Amino acid sequence: MTVLIDAPLWPAHGTLWSHLVSDLSLDELHDFAARAGIARRAFDLDHYDVPEARFAELVALGAVPTDRRELVRRLTTAGLRVAGHARGAAKRAALQARWDALLPGTPTVGSELLDRWYEAHRTYHGPAHLTHVLDSLVVLDPDRTAPRAVALALWFHDAVHDGRAGDDEAASAALAGETLGALDATSSAVGTEEAQSPEVATQVERTATRVERTEVAEVQRLVLLTTHHDPAPGDHAGALVCDADLAILGSAPDRYTRYTEQVRREYAHVPDELFAPARAEVLERLLDAGPFFRTPVGAERWEAAARRNVSDEILRLRGHGTGR
Known part of the structure; x- marks a missing residue:
């Protein structure tokens, strides 16, 4: 057992907090937390935040007390530490803000996508990976000249991830078609009797023509390219998506x-x-x-x-x- 805990020195929400980590694997950390009755929502990419009131109990269960410096050193040596800037960028609120900037007026779509990226079974294909591919796109396209479909494809490319190569990409492309196609369908409701209510009219105004059928099809094509990462010569959009995913x-x-x-x-x-x-x-x-x-x-x-x-x-x- 190599679960470590530092002293409760970090103030928040009216108490002091410790960090619970493993220097062996995240699997070991999650197993220990589950046995200790610590909710998964307390997990923050490479550690669990636990209140001072539980410190002695966790030590009694087998967590080894150590100081902050040693904890960070052991975590870093194990290759499990997530740097502070990466932790902040992967926070859900930051990702939601990035979606809202990409496709304004569709916060629910972004939130539902993030629910998928935050699924508990994901260890690599989770929010940190989504953040990394979006950041890599900025490196590849600093002037932001790429069509919007490129960024949308990155948001959808691992939206379905059950560990089945080929099937996951196809399912993710289908999800993109269904989700973005519904926005196109909403925009076409302008002029119908149903769209005349103020509430529906406002929603239609916010989503009208945001994602047309041709763009939906392009997003699906780009998602499917991540199956083999083999864009055709001259396919710049495909090259951007594949390079960001492989970065x-x-x-x-x-x-x-x-x-x-x-x-x-x-x-x-x-x-x-x-x-x-x-x-x-x-x-x-x-x-x-x-x-x-x-x-x-x-x-x-x-x-x-x-x-x-x-x-x-x-x-x-x-x-x-x-x-x-």
């Missing part, structure tokens, strides 16, 4: 390690003897298919690091290197 491959080694651990936990139901060769085969196909990144910015920033990271992971999976 994690070109991250720093410690962040890449955390990514691989998170992916493995999402497939925890698959035995190691099946997962390792299957994952290695997928990565080998990616390496052999050519460059990971199709935009000039993505290629310059991430290609070399991605090829190193992926090659090193294949060696570990094939049993020729250190690590898992």
Whole structure:
């Protein structure tokens, strides 16, 4: 057991708070929290916030007391720490604000999408991944000249995630068609008898022509591209979506390690003897298919690091290197 807890020194809501972490895995942390009766809503990306009144009880259950510095060091060494700026960016309110700026007047749509991204079974394909792909799009398209369909596709590309390659992308594309198509249908209600009430007229005004059928179809096409990440030459919108989704491959080694651990936990139901060769085969196909990144910015920033990271992971999976 490697669950750690620091002293209750952090004031909020009229009490002091501790941080409960694991330096082994998030699975261990969630298991400990569940046995201790700590609600999942207390989880904040890499730790649980627990009130001072529960400190002694959690220590008695097996949490090891430590100071804040040691807790952060152990969490960082394990590759499980989420930096402060990433934690803040992944907060639900911040993501909701990004959706509202992208498609004003549709807060419920954004909230329902976020419900999906915050599903409890997600470890990698959760709000931090959504934040990362949206931030990566800003890097790839700093002048924001890309069509809106690109950002919409990133919001929808893992909206359905049940761990079934191909099926998840198809289901996410179908969800995009259903959700965005309903907005187009709402806009077409102008002039109908039903749309004459002030409430409905206001809603129609806010959503009218926001997402036309051609844009819905483009969002669906872009979501489906994330199945194989192989946009056609000249498909700039497709290249932006695929590069943003794959940007994690070109991250720093410690962040890449955390990514691989998170992916493995999402497939925890698959035995190691099946997962390792299957994952290695997928990565080998990616390496052999050519460059990971199709935009000039993505290629310059991430290609070399991605090829190193992926090659090193294949060696570990094939049993020729250190690590898992």
